[in-house]
Amino acid sequence: MSPVAKIVPSSVQAQVVTRLREAIFDGRFAPGQKLSEAALCRAFDVSRTSVREALRSLAGERLVTLVPNRGPHVTRIDWEQASHVYDMRALLEGEAMALLAVRVSAEQLARMRAALDRFAEAAASGDAGLRLSSTQDFYDVILNGCGNPILAELVQGLRARINFLRSRSMSLPDRSVESLREMRAMLQALESGDQKAARKAAVAHIQSARAAAHAVLRNADPLGAD
Amino acid sequence: MSPVAKIVPSSVQAQVVTRLREAIFDGRFAPGQKLSEAALCRAFDVSRTSVREALRSLAGERLVTLVPNRGPHVTRIDWEQASHVYDMRALLEGEAMALLAVRVSAEQLARMRAALDRFAEAAASGDAGLRLSSTQDFYDVILNGCGNPILAELVQGLRARINFLRSRSMSLPDRSVESLREMRAMLQALESGDQKAARKAAVAHIQSARAAAHAVLRNADPLGAD
DNA sequence: GACGCAAAATTGTATGACAATCTGAGTCCG
DNA sequence: CGGACTCAGATTGTCATACAATTTTGCGTC
Numbered sequence: 001m002s003p004v005a006k007i008v009p010s011s012v013q014a015q016v017v018t019r020l021r022e023a024i025f026d027g028r029f030a031p032g033q034k035l036s037e038a039a040l041c042r043a044f045d046v047s048r049t050s051v052r053e054a055l056r057s058l059a060g061e062r063l064v065t066l067v068p069n070r071g072p073h074v075t076r077i078d079w080e081q082a083s084h085v086y087d088m089r090a091l092l093e094g095e096a097m098a099l100l101a102v103r104v105s106a107e108q109l110a111r112m113r114a115a116l117d118r119f120a121e122a123a124a125s126g127d128a129g130l131r132l133s134s135t136q137d138f139y140d141v142i143l144n145g146c147g148n149p150i151l152a153e154l155v156q157g158l159r160a161r162i163n164f165l166r167s168r169s170m171s172l173p174d175r176s177v178e179s180l181r182e183m184r185a186m187l188q189a190l191e192s193g194d195q196k197a198a199r200k201a202a203v204a205h206i207q208s209a210r211a212a213a214h215a216v217l218r219n220a221d222p223l224g225a226d
Numbered sequence: 227m228s229p230v231a232k233i234v235p236s237s238v239q240a241q242v243v244t245r246l247r248e249a250i251f252d253g254r255f256a257p258g259q260k261l262s263e264a265a266l267c268r269a270f271d272v273s274r275t276s277v278r279e280a281l282r283s284l285a286g287e288r289l290v291t292l293v294p295n296r297g298p299h300v301t302r303i304d305w306e307q308a309s310h311v312y313d314m315r316a317l318l319e320g321e322a323m324a325l326l327a328v329r330v331s332a333e334q335l336a337r338m339r340a341a342l343d344r345f346a347e348a349a350a351s352g353d354a355g356l357r358l359s360s361t362q363d364f365y366d367v368i369l370n371g372c373g374n375p376i377l378a379e380l381v382q383g384l385r386a387r388i389n390f391l392r393s394r395s396m397s398l399p400d401r402s403v404e405s406l407r408e409m410r411a412m413l414q415a416l417e418s419g420d421q422k423a424a425r426k427a428a429v430a431h432i433q434s435a436r437a438a439a440h441a442v443l444r445n446a447d448p449l450g451a452d
Numbered sequence: 453g454a455c456g457c458a459a460a461a462t463t464g465t466a467t468g469a470c471a472a473t474c475t476g477a478g479t480c481c482g
Numbered sequence: 483c484g485g486a487c488t489c490a491g492a493t494t495g496t497c498a499t500a501c502a503a504t505t506t507t508g509c510g511t512c
Contacts, residue, residue, distance in 0.1 A: 011294055012465065036493070047466045049275070052495090056279050060286010068237055069473050069494060084376040091321055150310040154380060238496065262462070273497045278464090295463060295504050454512085461506070467499085474493070481486080
C-alpha cells in the first residue's frame with residue numbers, strides 16, 4: 001500500500017461532488033449552464049450512476065438545479081434572490097459576530113489578523129485565489145468560533161450560492177480595498193469585545209458587498225434572464 | 227387506494243423522497259434508524275437506483291445522514307444541536323415576524339386566525355394531525371408573507387430537522403395550550419403592527435418550544451446516544 | 453465472555469437496456 | 483415569410499444485473 005495517497009475523499013462520487021463544486025465556484029461552469037450527464041461522465045470519467053448521485057447531492061446545496069426531464073444546470077440567481085441572500089447573510093453573520101465578540105480568544109484574533117494580512121496582499125497584487133482563501137480563513141474563524149455550528153452551516157450554504165458573485169464584484173475597482181477596510185473594522189470590534197459594534201460591522205460589510213454585487217448584476221449580465 | 231389520478235410528483239424518485247420525508251416526519255422512521263437500501267427498495271417497490279438518488283436528495287435536507295460504506299440512517303440529533311437549531315429558529319423567525327409586521331394584510335391575518343382556531347381545536351381534542359397541519363398553516367403565512375423566500379427556505383429546513391421533536395413535545399401536558407397562547411400573542415403583535423413586539427413574541431415562542439423539547443430530550447431518550 | 457476469522461450481507465460503482473420526454477431540423481400550410 | 487407540425491436523434495428516468503470493497507454477523511476457540 002502506498003503510504004502517501006488518499007487525502008482525497010475516497011468515494012468516487014464524493015470526488016465528483018468536490019470537483020464539480022469547485023468548478024462552479026471558480027466559474028468554469030457558469031450560472032445557468034447546462035450540465036449534461038453524458039458530458040460530466042466524460043469530463044470526470046465516471047459512470048452515469050455516480051454523476052447522477054453527485055448531482056443530487058449538489059442540488060441539496062442549491063448549487064445545481066434539477067429540472068425534471070430537462071436535466072441539471074448550474075443554479076441561476078437573479079438580483080432579487082441575491083438581494084435576499086445578502087439580507088440573510090447580514091442577519092446571520094451579524095449574529096455570529098455578536099456571539100463571537102463575547103468569547104473570542106487571542107488565538108482566534110491572531111488568525112483573523114493573519115488572514116487579513118494575506119487579504120491585503122491579495123488586494124494589492126490582485127491575486128484572486130489568495131483573495132478567496134484569505135477571506136475564507138477570516139470567515140472560518142468567525143463561523144467556527146461563534147459557538148453555533150448550525151449558524152455556521154447556514155452561512156456556508158448561503159455563501160456557496162453567491163460565491164460566483166464574489167470573484168466578479170471583487171474585481172471592481174476599489175472593491176477589495178473597501179472590503180479590507182470593512183473587515184478590519186470587524187476585527188477591531190472583536191478586539192474591543194464590543195458586541196454591538198461587531199454585529200454592526202458585519203452587517204455593514206455585507207450591505208457593502210451587496211451593493212458591489214448589485215453593480216455587477218445590473219450591468220452586462222444575463223443571469224437574471226431566462 | 228382510490229383509482230383517481232394522483233397529484234403526486236410524477237417521477238419515481240420524487241415520490242420516494244416525498245414518502246420517505248413524510249415517514250420521517252411522522253415518526254414511522256425514528257431518528258438514528260438505519261435505512262437499508264434493500265429494505266427501502268422493497269418498501270417502495272422501486273429500484274436501488276431510485277432509492278439511492280432519493281437518499282442523496284434527503285441528505286441535502288439533512289433528514290438522512292449518509293455514512294460511507296455503512297449506509298444511510300435517519301439523522302440523529304442530540305440536545306446540543308437541537309438547542310442550536312432553536313436558537314437559529316428564534317433569530318430567523320423573529321426576523322420573519324418583524325418583516326411581516328410592517329406589511330401584513332388583512333387576508334393574511336385572517337388566515338392566521340383561522341389556523342389558530344384549528345390549532346385550538348386540535349389542542350382540545352388532542353388531534354395530532356390537525357395540530358401539525360394548523361401549525362404549518364400558521365407558519366406558512368409568516369414565512370411566505372415576510373417577503374424573503376430565502377428566509378422562508380432556511381426556516382423550513384430547520385423546522386424539518388426538529389420536526390420529530392414537535393409531536394413529542396406537543397404531547398407534554400399543557401404544552402399545546404401554552405403554545406396556543408404564545409401564537410396568539412404573535413398574532414396580536416402583528417395585528418397591532420408592532421414590529422418589536424412581533425419579533426419578541428416569535429422569539430418567546432421558540433424559546434418556549436425549546437424548553438419543552440429539552441424536557442423531552444432529557445428524559446427517557448436515547449437520541450443523543452451513539 | 454473475549455477474540456479472531458470466514459461467510460453473508462450491504463454498499464459503491466459500472467454497464468447495458470429501454471421507455472418517456474425533450475430538442476431541433478426539416479416540412480407543410482396559410 | 484412566419485408559424486404549426488412531424489419525426490428522428492439526443493437526453494433523462496428507471497430498472498436489472500454484476501462485481502469489488504467494506505461491514506456485519508455467526509461461530510468456533512481460547
